[in-house]
Amino acid sequence: MSISTTARALDLLQRAANSDLYHSFRSSKMVMVAAFVSFIMIVGAAFSPILAPHNTLDLASISLIDSLAPPVWMEDGDSRFLLGTDDQGRDMLSAIMHGARVSLFVGFASVIFAMVLGVSLGLISGYAGGFLDAFIMRAAEIQLSFPAILIALLIDGIFRGALDPKTHDELAVYVMILAIGLSFWVQYARTVRSSTLVEKSKEYVEAARVTGLPPFLIVFRHILPNVTGPLLVIATINLALAIITEATLSFLGVGVPPTEPSLGTLIRVGNDFLFSGEWWITIFPGIALAVLVLAVNLLGDWLRDALNPKLR
Amino acid sequence: MGLRHSLIAVASVAALCVATGAQAKTFKWAFQGDAQSLDPHTLNETFTLGFLSNVYEGLVRRGPDLQILPSLAESWELLDPNHWRFTLRKGVKFHNGNDFNADDVIFTFDRVRMDGSDIKTKVAADTKVVKVDDYTVDIITSKPNPIVYYEWDNVLIMDKEWSEENNATAPTDVTKDANNYAAFNANGTGPFKIVERETDVRTVFKPNADWWDEAKHNVTEGIFTPISSDATRVAALLSGEIDMMYPVPVQDIKRIESNGGTATMTGPELRTIFLGMDQSRDELLYSNIKGKNPFKDKRVREAFYKAIDVDTIRKKIMRNLSTPSAIMVSPFLFSKSAKYERIGYDPESAKALLADAGYPDGFELSMDCPNNRYVNDEAICQAVVAMLAKVGVKVDLLAQPKALYFKKVLDFDTSFYMLGWTPGSFDSWNVMYNLLACRDEKATRAKFNLGGYCNPGVDKLTDEVLVETDPATRDSKIEAAYDMVAEDVGYIPLHQQGLAWAKKDSVDLVQRADNQFMLHFVNVK
């Protein structure tokens, strides 16, 4: 039993190593660097409560006396604060790690939300056809004609009006996820729908239908696994877009509040200090954001090229 | 008619000669926001009133050191303790050419007391304004008031005929007719006219050639631009697009100083920044303590006071551009202020006091804070929140733009807040009446005592100070009131924020401690 499992795992590994995907991965140094950077940042962010040198979210632990310390390598640097501190005395490195955590959380959650919504609607649309299909696709078309940022802004605006400011601050992260997720579902729906249309007429679906399986099971158990291929690419690119969107909204002051800062919020707060010499308060979060998005984008680009046989 | 026409023609030719003889001097300046309206009675806000004081004038005005000087009133005298006589300046014309006279004064004093006016408090409701002749006006107050005209530099006089012609006899009020003509057009007697205005974008001023006073400025055109982003405003000055801007973000002072050709002007402002606590309700609106109000216990208020390290706030957030404050008024405005000292920063003692009061593990509450009103307001609040966290009080900060913030707190919908106050009359009675006296049911007095602090002794003194004419007795009564407030820890005064303006070296101007910028003090080299 265990031997066969090991053998199968080895076999899988072997196959993965020989696959085109892996090959093209190894052949591009840029992609490897990007993957490495993404990995480091994701781990650093995800485990920031353990890894970060300071807990910047615990107000009792930060001290105004430590504020505005420059990075360690500059004159007046403080060895406790590798990348310096902000105007309240928060360690920038820790703030960035916590901020990246919020950014990535919003990014991943909104992509997953968009994917679940989009895939479900796409499957329904493709399989059911008729009025439902027309309705969903029209809605998709309409939404696609508006830029995501506008839709996200609008949804945020609606929540801002509907909730009192305090509740809105508390729920801001989830409002962001909802807003960004709702503005990105269309691509998934359209992709899944078109593959569903292809799969629907294949024999295995016919067979399943003949055996009397309910449509729900046919769609989710049989069609779904066969239409997920391109989703990974869309999701990766969307992740980058979602992170940018969140950062932009937070920069504009309508996103995540400073009590739970994301990278965008950090940049907004730091922007006031850009001209006054305390550049590290805005530049480091800016670099972190740029690097994160760049890395994710590179991975997305590479995935798309690697999975698109036409370009090889 | 014909004569008047030719007079105007002569005047404009003269103006033309001046303009071409001397070089055209354009002066561009920026502030973080725009004037809310051109109607001088719509909003009691330092910036809007200062902005409009370039166009409109009051019966009195204030000079570079805030001394009261005659303006549209040439002189005034006290006939008996309740009866003032104001002699108006003759030969003054509004920008549209109308004459200024007693009717305009009476019209204006009525207008500022109508519903929808925001400066009602500057003229008491029961004050009578009586026309003696075209250039003499009597003011009769119900109680003796030695400082009746102290805030009248900001009661800006409008033209009666112009207001009637344009249906603007009532102050601009949103509920009724939002398109009040006076909100978008200005017709004053002041040194400048507004020739072009796009709300929130730019306003262009031209000098009034017919101004009654001798112009000491040499500006031929003034262009005002609101720039809300701090960084952009600094960049605009550094790149030379504007000649002057304020407020300067304190973190940028060094940079502007080190840049060739630009300089900052700093000085103490008269505004006191303080924290207020809801002491009137039986249960706080925003706290986890139910059934009682911790702020009713003096020990809790004192613990809050001791937990806040105002010196570090001065050094780190205000970059030394603030003066920690022990009373609710600027030391410049009260002669005996030197004797007051802040309770020292002592977190250990604060913890002990909280434990004593029955909160050994602290408690939770919310704090309201503006984020675009005072110098570094949000940063100060964040620092306060962190400092309170160290003594176990968990504060949930709600920092909002001033429009939303004021809507909330002026409705007394708050448990703990930050506010700033400049007494409009530059006198302690204003502070006592607005902040320290007991708030009555309808909040006609102590309207800005948002936490409902109430000490009957202070309340009584407030009324006495108003009618007291002997300066020494008056001061000792004010002192007694401030003593009581300090003893009660009714408020937590933080500091007087510093004024910070920045300008090009090539312009001369006057910085007044009330933070009002006057275009007629400007000289462009």
Next chain:
Amino acid sequence: MIGFIFKRFFQSFIVMFLVALLAFTMFNFLGDPVNQMVGIDTTAADREALRERLGLNDPLMVQFGRFVSNAFQFEFGQSYQHKRAVSGLILDRLPATLELSFIAAIFTLVVGVPMGVYTGLHRDSLLSKIFMTISLVGVSLPTFLIGILLIFVFSVQLQWLPSFGRGEVVDFGFWSTGLLTASGWKAVIMPAVTLGLFQMTLIMRLVRSEMLEVLRSDYIKFARARGLANRSINFGHALKNTLVPVITIAGLQLGSLIAFAIITETVFQWPGMGLMFLQAIQVVDIPIMAAYLMLIAFFFVMINMIVDLLYYVVDPRLRVDSSN
């Protein structure tokens, strides 16, 4: 053809109807308009009288009808914050936003298309790699960060370009333009580049991938086999065939430019609609939000319709399809 146009019109109408419904809902259910208009000390009776006068007690259908008919007349009520008619506010700000978007669109095409063609033709050259890197950065760096960096370099350090505003504008009736003065042109450069960079990247990548695909196609191979000159193949055949999707995307992006102007206008304090909309969101000034929403929706619907019609004219295959 007629059927197609009719269908598009009908669709656009539905979209506008839905957006109007959304705007109306926002207008009526978010933040009681009465509360926004009166002071704290207004009595309940006065409030009720105001409700009656504003027609807030009418049946919802009647109110919606009135909202739509007002919207048709470009009437959205008073801004809570500015205390002025929203339509007037928007008309004041519209020229600034349209001008900025227009200049950005031109920048996008004039720079993006040649870069795309070049990288498509010379896939592995050094310059192509540089272009591709720039494009990646263009996609990755958020707009606001690019704006801040440009201000830092060109306004503060080099002091070449102004960091805010439109410079000197000239008024023509309701339209004010900054394109007739030197200071206006200087002021528009950085905002337009910031706004256009992302779209330029998109256009460049689109042109590149379309070129790559077309160059691989049989008819290009055939043309090469026939011995046609490279130049004529690349530009006469290949580029021409990439233009259809480029037109579509460029058209659609014009709408995006207007929408993305919100960010650029905030960074550069450009006095357009976007800046006003953002400030309105922050203080929940619903009339402005509703009006902006309706207006942007209208722009998008019009742009989409025009693009669709253009598409129809340019691509003969579509005509065959629809006649079947």
